[in-house]
Amino acid sequence: MVWVPVMVDLDGKQAVVIGGGKVAARRFRLLQEAGAYVTVVSPHLNDELQAMAQQRAFIWKQKTFEPEDIRQADVVIAATNDPETNSRIVAHAPAKALVNDAGHAGNGNLAFPAFFQKGRxxxxxxxxxxxxxxxxKIANELSEHYDTNYAQYVDFLYECRQLLKRPQFSPSERSEWLEKLLGEAYRKPEKQQETLSFFHSRIQGTAR
Structure with missing residues (x-):
């Protein structure tokens, strides 16, 4: 199997996590941040999930897994401590669903890599x-290099890209600028402000 990295929008999707331990809690946090509606199926919850259940952060079905629990799910997370149960969950998942077996990613079609975010x-x-x-370990090392300054820089690149789409810039000029903006000098706030001012004046027809 060859895994292809993709970015997935889970906002508003129905997600079901089967399991109530540490792995289930990690998966829940990620799904919650993504905006999914989460149901947790488990007879018991660890302290973290128990606290969130009391806050009504998700729907808790206090029971063992049954195929009916995931019939309408868009995302299925098999995170029990029993490999046979996890395999059974994967086998009964809807054909349309993204499915993750937390103990054996190769059993499903969804894997969760280590990652970090700094703004965009x-x-x-x-x-x-x-x-x-x-x-x-590698993600942590990269996170130290790509710090909050990079988050601001990426925001700057995004704003530039939107401005460069305006008709005042030709396709060749747009391409040239997008390459130029990757230079070290454009990571400095003063250079960013200068560049944005130039783009805005060009759009307004006042740039010389």
Whole structure:
């Protein structure tokens, strides 16, 4: 199997997490941040999930798994401590669903790489299941390099790209600028402000 990295919009999707331990809690946090509607199926919850259940952060079905629990799910997370149960969950998942077996990613069609975000910048690292700890280590190292200054820089690049789409810039000029903006000098706030001012004046017809 060859995994293809993609970015997925889960806002408003129906997600079901089966399991009530640490892994289930991690998956829930990620799904919640993505804007999914989450149901957790488990007879018991750890302290973290129990606290969130009391806050009504998700729907809790206090029971063991049954196929009916995931019939309408867009995302299915098998995160129990029983490999046979996880395999059964995967087998009964809807054909349309994204499915993750937390104990054996190769059983499903969805894997969660180690990743970090700094504003619009998102970097993920995967070892295809060989060593999640190594993936986390590499992600942490990259996070130290791509700090909050990069988040501001990426916001700047986004704003520039939107301005360069205006008809005042030809396709060739747009391409030239997008390449030029990757230079070291444009990571400095004063250079960014100068560039944005130039783009705005060009659009308003006042640039010389």
């Amino acid at each position: 910048l998102s970097i993920s690292v995967s070892t295809a299941g060989a060593s999640p700890k190594l993936a986390s």
